[in-house]
Amino acid sequence: MKELCRETYRYRELIWALALRELKVRYKRSVLGFMWALLNPALLMLVLTVVFTTIMPTNVKHFSLFLLSTMLLFIFFSQSLSYAVEAMVGNAELIKKVAVPKLVFPVSAVLSNIINLGLSLIPLVLLTFAMGHPFYWTWIFIPIPLAALTLFTLGATFFFATANVYYRDVSHIIQIVLQALFYLTPIIYSIDQIPIKYRWMFWLNPLTFSLSDFRMYTYYGMLPSFASIAASFVTGFLALGIGFAVFRKYQHEFVFYV
């Protein structure tokens, strides 16, 4: 873990440049460019609002805000994973020709998605005002669940990026798993809607903690339980520890397989 921090710091400029390159390439040749990072969630919100007020009305107040608050985080998680899994294979040209610590690729993939997430929070705030939903002071705590989620995402990323070097099936499996995970995580519903006797199953999903906490701060204006915050960090550090250990063990072989 110390090594991870040291190398990340040492190559911070490279990681930053790779993350920006990622974003630049993503929005290249589009007229609106970086605006898409803002427009995507706003348009998604529009769709959700129309669906859940006219086609499928729900009695949750400002349901589209309820949904979007956690959905943006899930999109961050799933996109980081999808990008990072491809990161090793996609950067094969660099890995084969330049001596560079391999960890810069997954880290920069996650970083580029953090930037994207940060930008997408702007329309979330604007829409909160636009819909007349109260803007709670608890918003100031959002870095806490975001930090925990980032740790977990990095861990998952290291693990699956390694696996994908050896078996390209991983990138396909990941897509299915992410689809399932979307419905198994309290995103379109809240954990309170789950019958008590099944609820423990949802706590096995580490995403539940940081996503529910984020919703507490932004949608309900309440503070989550200390247990939930602790759990989000424990699972986050655990995932990062395991993921990085696996990555570190195999990283010298990547060059022969990508």
Place this chain on the structure above:
Amino acid sequence: MANRTPAIKAEGLSQCFRVMHERPDSIRELFTRFLRQNVEYSYFDAVKDVSFEMFPGESVAILGRNGSGKSTLLKMVAGVFKPTSGKVMVRGSVAPLLELGAGMHPELTGRENIVLNGLLMGYSKAEMLAKQSSIIDFAEIHEFIDTPVKQYSSGMYMRLAFAVATEVDPDVLIIDEILAVGDMKFQAKCMERLHAFRRHNKTILLVSHALGHVAASCDRAILLEAGRVVQDAAVQVAIADFKQRMGLADEEVEMLTDAAATH
């Protein structure tokens, strides 16, 4: 020379590739192979027990026919491949010029790639920005510097890469067969720069089939055959030996002498 510290020291360097006959690329394949119990490997020693020392100010070429392990050896020295056994120590900063376009992103402009390339070699953004204009001057690509490099010709690619690698002023320069892409004028410029490097007590390790280049820019050459060192001597001696050994394969010699003559 004996009491100086070497710039590069390789000890018993070996690289063994595991060649899986039709390596399973998917779990399904691995699974079926596992059931049929026929996962076959063979081992291939690309580089075998290579040891050498290079001192600051020395310029050494690695010679050998195709597949003799030259590039694999360079990649181990540059740190891209971790040696299967043995170790290599390199003192000071290294600039590897391994293959055309390495460390460049096709979608980014020349200017952006100068910074990216430098960061990949471990230099800071500020250092690269400071050197930017001299790099552009040397590479002579003023009018295309803000064009994505995917639209560059291979000559432009090489000029930019060479300019970046030499302009950062590394202690050790590693070059794999890329000088051949530039035109005569630029090649002359490169040779001149390599000479300047040697005068400044820098170390150059290069692979090239252009024997004329090798003779002009190196003082020593190491000859590899099937991954082993068969000759390590003054450049003229090694070239003569190489030509003699290559005598066995006529068409290859013809190609080489042609290449040497044109450069």
